[in-house]
Amino acid sequence: MQNKELNNFNKMIGDKATIIGNLSDQYKKASTPEELMWCAIQMQNHANALRVIAERLGTDTKEVYGG
Numbered sequence: 001m002q003n004k005e006l007n008n009f010n011k012m013i014g015d016k017a018t019i020i021g022n023l024s025d026q027y028k029k030a031s032t033p034e035e036l037m038w039c040a041i042q043m044q045n046h047a048n049a050l051r052v053i054a055e056r057l058g059t060d061t062k063e064v065y066g067g
Helices: 003-027 033-065
Strands: none
Touching: 003 033
């Protein structure tokens, strides 16, 4: 069960990284200040979520494998 949870965290990290990359592409193509702000806010939100998920992965990995 614990390895399954670690795999889920890894998948979530990959998904968030993909979303942030896509938002970065949108940001480059944005033509109005509103679009730029929307992309920046979305990237910040997903980056914060990515940080939290990465911290949980690190904590759970330590609990599973020791350290």
